[in-house]
Amino acid sequence: MKKFKKINLNINLKEVLNFMPDIDFNINLNINFFIVLVLFIVFLLMMALNSYTPLIIDDMVRLFTKDMIRIEGISDIIANEKYKYASVNPYQVGNFIAGILLILSDSLADFVNSIGFCVLIYMISSYGFISKKESSSVQLLNAGLVLLVFLLMWVSIPKFGNTFLMIPSIAKYVWVPILCLLVITNARKIVIASQADGQMVGICRMLFMIIFSFLAGWSQENLAIGIIFIFLYYIFRSFEGERKNMLVLILSMLSMLTGFVVMMSSPSRRGAGGPSHVMGDIYAGASKLSVFNNDFLNLVLLFMIAAIILLVVSRLINMEKNWESEIYLLSGIISFLFVSLLPIGDKNPVFMPAIFFIISGLISFTEIGENNLIFSSACLGFILLIYVVLFIPSIPGALTANKDYLSRYSAREIIIIDNRTNGHFENIEIPSIGAKNTYMAAYGSPDGSNDPKYWVNQYISKYYGVGSVLVR
Incomplete structure (x- = not known):
């Protein structure tokens, strides 16, 4: 049955097509169908949730400029972000991605965001993959890690819908982390390749690293600081190899620091730290909306303790292993401590620290699994059982x-x-439709009031092209 679980395809297209003999067309595809199955199920669930999620007030806010002019294209997004950089917030990378997603058709946006969530799950879980062995049990174990990361997101993260179903949050907590993980995973691969065979990085990959490093530095204060700390570790590790790719890593670091400086020097930071308000500039007031609570702090502590336990066990098993898991743990702590740098209210400011702790734990788990596969499989199975029991009742x-x-x-x-x-354009009476389930995008978001001048009512009115609405 092993051949149905993983396919290894070695195709020599040079022999098949018999042309361009100077180019090597060898392709090696390794597909773990257990992982594909898990991600497909996750994709279907996210597609269902996204298809049931309409535009909410947080989305409508980002559909209009300060002057309440609807954003229709990329040029409008760029112009609006210039204003935001100067007056609202310095998170242009996430804002721009959110703007692009909002101008897509609903079905396309649902598909893209569901794919993005699966990509994020895979990128995080890949840190824990065991690659030294090719048995079917290892393939199943790796798929179990993918499932575990998803269940950690679903069960443990408070206000799942508010974090992963609302367009601005999807941009901030899915696509921006994907961008940042692309940078550090590529830096990781560059260091490993340099130590293994001294392979040089190509021009295209170097440009990719420099550009994406700049965007990662411009992502969000506590996230960027965590990424910079991890990147410094990979630069330090590159000294152990032949140092052929040292220049790429240094240029990428300089690019990342440049992006960070651009973000931190934004004029909007000077006036963005004040309390939220709904009078005056309704655009700025909406942008400072916050639903943060202590549940996120409990989440961070839980993941940090789990990461520390796994780290200690892996270190006892192999005292000679590298310090990567410790670095990600410290990065999570540093990122958490710098949450105070955030100038405005945030839906989930400790999300990335939690992700760093998860990655740290997964790296430690890899070390444990490669030394004792049976023990690690038993532990993973036990944890999965607990989370599956918590997961199944929440789906309906x-x-x-x-x-x-x-x-x-x-x-x-x-x-x-x-x-x-x-x-009839004025004072249209509409019913309240508040969201009470944590797996809803609108959970925690305001629904309007009986005051037509309330900022939520004004955005609803503008979105539908009427004068005013009243929420009963």
């Missing part, structure tokens, strides 16, 4: 709550459109 509630919310949202939308069609 999550799907039902989102489906019901979409139904009520559509009914409210029909009321507004019917009034507009009949020439």
Whole structure:
């Protein structure tokens, strides 16, 4: 049965196509179908949730400029981000990605974001993959790690929907972390390749590293600081090899620091730390909306303790192993300590510290698994059992709550459109559709009020092209 679990394809296209003999077309594809199956199931679940998620107030805020002009294209996004950089916040990388996602069609955005979530899950879990052995049990173990990372996200992260289903949050907590992980995983591969065979990095990859490092430095304060700390470790490790790729890593670090300076020197940082407000500039007031609570702190402590335990066990097993897991653990701690740098309210400011702790634990788990596969498999199976028991009961509630919310949202939308069609544009009464399930994008977001001048009401009015609305 092993051949159905993993396929190794070695194809020599030179012999098949018999042309361009000076180019090597050898392709080696390794597919773990256990991992593919897990990611496919996750993709289907996220597609269902995304398809039940309409635009909420946080999305509508980013569809308009300060002057309440709707953003229609990339040029509008760029112009709006210039204003935001000077007056609202310095997170142009995430803001730009969110702007692109918002101008896509709903179905395309749902597909892209579901794929992005799966990519993030895979990139994180890949730190724990055991690659020295090719048995089917190892393939199943690696797939179990992918499932575990997803379950950690689903069960442990408070306000899952608010973090992974709302477009601005998807940009900040899915696509920006993917960008940053691309940088550090490539730095990791460069160091490993340099130590193994002294392979030089090509021009295209070097440009990729420099450009994406700049964007990673411009991502978010505590995230960028954590990435910089990890990158410094990989530069230090590169001294152990032939140092052929030292220049690439140094240039990437300089690019990352440049992006960080651009973010930290934003004029918006000087006035963005004040309390949230809903009077005056409704655009700035909406941008400072915060739903942060202590559940996130408990999450960080839980993951940090787990990472420390795995680190100690792996170090006892192999005292000679590198310090990578310790570096990611310290990066998570540093990133957490620098949450105070955030100038505005954040949906989940400790998300990336938690991710660093997870990666640290996975790196330690790899060391344990490569030395004692049976013990690590038993531990993983036990943890998976606990999380599966917690996961299964939450699925029906999550799907039902989102489906019901979409139904009520559509009914409210029909009321507004019917009034507009009949020439009634002012003081349109609409029902409240508050979200009460943590797996909903609108959970924790305001729903409007009976005051037509309230900033939420104004965005709803502008989005539907009417004068004013009143939420009953």
